[in-house]
Amino acid sequence: MSSPSRYRGRFAPSPTGPLHRGSLVTALASWLDARAHNGVWIVRMEDLDEPRCVPGAAQDILDTLHRLGLHSDEPVVWQSRRHAHYERALVSLTARGLVYPCGCTRREIADSLTRVHARHSTLAYPGTCRDGLHGKTARAWRLRVPDGDAALMRFQDRWKGPQTQNLATEVGDFVLKRADGQWAYQLAVVVDDQLQGITDIVRGADLLDSTARQIYLQTCLDAPAPRYLHVPLVMADDGEKLSKQNGAAPLSLDTPTAVLAALKNAAAHLGLPATLADIADRDRFYAAATQAWRERHGH
Structure with missing residues (x-):
């Protein structure tokens, strides 16, 4: 490098x-x-x-x-x-407790958001499997995002200027390995x-x-x-x-x-x-x- x-x-x-x-x-x-x-x-x-x-x-x-x-x-x-590079990264993150398996389908996520009346620009994952699969089969692997002020990400874009996004409310815990076994874009x-x-x-x-x-x-x-x-x-x-x-x-x-x-x-x-x-x-x-x-x- x-x-x-x-x-x-x-x-x-x-x-x-x-x-x-x-x-x-x-x-x-x-x-x-x-x-x-x-x-x-x-x-x-x-x-x-x-x-x-x-x-x-x-x-x-x-x-x-x-x-x-x-x-x-x-x-x-x-x-x-x-x-192999993506697998090593996933194993490392999992060992540190930052990644967990998720058994939710897209429909179940959408239903959960409807029940809590979530209204975000993206389909923020509600954290259903954060504390375990509750009998479901693991489908995907998600990265645990921080809560509170730590979830507020700020960066400077050289064209568009200052940017801010709240990972907890606008995104939620996001997928690193998809249900079909494919590596997610974000990780790769x-x-x-x-x-x-x-x-x-x-x-x-x-x-x-x-x-x-x-x-x-x-x-x-x-x-x-x-x-x-x-x-x-x-x-x-x-x-x-x-x-x-x-x-x-x-x-x-x-x-x-x-x-x-x-x-x-x-x-x-x-x-x-x-x-x-x-x-x-x-x-x-x-x-x-x-x-x-x-x-x-x-x-």
Whole structure:
């Protein structure tokens, strides 16, 4: 692992389909942030959720990044090959009494929340199995979150400013290993960021809500907390986040002109200077975009 004093960032797509405009914005932002800080940029393939992974999508993503000129500075990391790391983390947390088995179904959780008239932005787990399974069969494994003032997580986002989330009332004890045996995103991403020495995370604003959970899990694993920057989402015509699920078209990068056009559109979405649109060469575009990013987001 490299010294934590040197910037180390990552782009971590899920291979559920080809890259589209929204994922390019995140890829470009994370690459520019790494280059603006003279750091390392790593591609990590988050292919843990096997039922959602599309055959061939991971290689398609890597080929698209290659056409864009966005090359990982280190070998690509595949989450599907890292189960032993996640298992070790779960065993460690369980040994310290921070993790417990849960036998609740989604329906039972929803019913419990209805009975206590809970009204939170997320489906906060009510702690039903905190004190034992009460005859149920273990389905998932949950991390015990703190109560009271200790549950209030505060962090500074480099794009969106000060953030606060109460883990106890807005989230509840959250899942680290799912009922289907799959590792939860929250555990995998924290373990991988720690092991890869990631110092800065640049990603879409849809993951802002996960950050407090990840910061708390980092403290539980004695892992350093990275800096965070969440970029604005690209929205679809229906007002929802642009995604493969709502018909996001794959990038069309058949020619150098198409590549440059896609990059310029992503830069414009990130609020970079309009003068970038006048550049006719990819390498000069990257140099100018990196300098513009450095002036706006340097630290």
